[in-house]
Amino acid sequence: MKSITIKSPATIANLVCGFDILGLALEAPYDLMKLEKTLKKGLEIIHLDAYNLTTVPENNVAGAALLSLMDVANLAHGFKLTIDKKIKPGSGLGSSAASAAGAVQAANMLLDNQFSQDDLIRFAMNGEKVASGVKHADNITPCLLGGVTLIRSIYPLDIIQVDSPELFITVVHPQIEVKTSDARQILKEEVSLKKAIKQWGNIAGLVAGFMKGDHELIGRSLEDVIIEPVRSILIPAFDEVKKRCIATGALGGGISGSGPSIFMLNKSLETALQVESIMQEIYTRVGIDFKTYVTKLNKQGITQTEEEL
Numbered sequence: 001m002k003s004i005t006i007k008s009p010a011t012i013a014n015l016v017c018g019f020d021i022l023g024l025a026l027e028a029p030y031d032l033m034k035l036e037k038t039l040k041k042g043l044e045i046i047h048l049d050a051y052n053l054t055t056v057p058e059n060n061v062a063g064a065a066l067l068s069l070m071d072v073a074n075l076a077h078g079f080k081l082t083i084d085k086k087i088k089p090g091s092g093l094g095s096s097a098a099s100a101a102g103a104v105q106a107a108n109m110l111l112d113n114q115f116s117q118d119d120l121i122r123f124a125m126n127g128e129k130v131a132s133g134v135k136h137a138d139n140i141t142p143c144l145l146g147g148v149t150l151i152r153s154i155y156p157l158d159i160i161q162v163d164s165p166e167l168f169i170t171v172v173h174p175q176i177e178v179k180t181s182d183a184r185q186i187l188k189e190e191v192s193l194k195k196a197i198k199q200w201g202n203i204a205g206l207v208a209g210f211m212k213g214d215h216e217l218i219g220r221s222l223e224d225v226i227i228e229p230v231r232s233i234l235i236p237a238f239d240e241v242k243k244r245c246i247a248t249g250a251l252g253g254g255i256s257g258s259g260p261s262i263f264m265l266n267k268s269l270e271t272a273l274q275v276e277s278i279m280q281e282i283y284t285r286v287g288i289d290f291k292t293y294v295t296k297l298n299k300q301g302i303t304q305t306e307e308e309l
Ligand code: HSE
Pocket: 013, 014, 019, 020, 021, 092, 094, 136, 138, 139, 180, 183, 184, 257, 258
């Protein structure tokens, strides 16, 4: 194979209580990426989207990830990477992870899958470092593997795929910018034991809820006493969105990644659509532009596609 086109999905990191350790993949939106082998060594990057991202490989999220793979792959050829981003950078929907994970997964597919999933996660984290200054894997892992994933540890890497029932997911992306690096800087370094106990009860409950397919347990475990109270201040109308969506029947939800997007998990498509209407009504009234998605849990992660860029 000389060329491959893939779909690299949006992801929701943290899943409210699991800061930096839990994440899930969405069916939509997704980035399209085409990777071609070239006779000329090195890496050329082309962006077809209008996000004005750098195409200097070392400074580009997909480029940094792919270069770290190329460093150890000892290739006799180079690559040309064409990216059409549909996941807006800074949305809280794993835009950088989609770039980083998509680039290394596509390369691995062209290189007869010579690298393991753990290798790919490590390469892709170099892209996350370029994006936010931190190597976190809670977007990269669900993007690569699909479904719900738990990062028990990064050093050494210990990834667990968590079974899950079918879920319908509603997302609203208020069109304001929240940089992950800023949203990390405002967090407190210390956590009280009382809060920690509550938080790990919720994390364990959430994982058990996914594995048992217990929607009610999932819902009541979607509680964050550490990060959300600090970060939610950056998102206009957050409390109202959350309260009214849950009153409408959503299982629960909160900030997607570091925001500003807000997500809600739902048992049925019908509820997911009602939740979308509530989100639309609130941000129309508040006067902030927004985009909404009603989608499903993506169990596949990155996949090859016939779609054209
Ligand atoms: N876990 C990361 C954070 C995800 O919340 O900062 C960023 O997308």
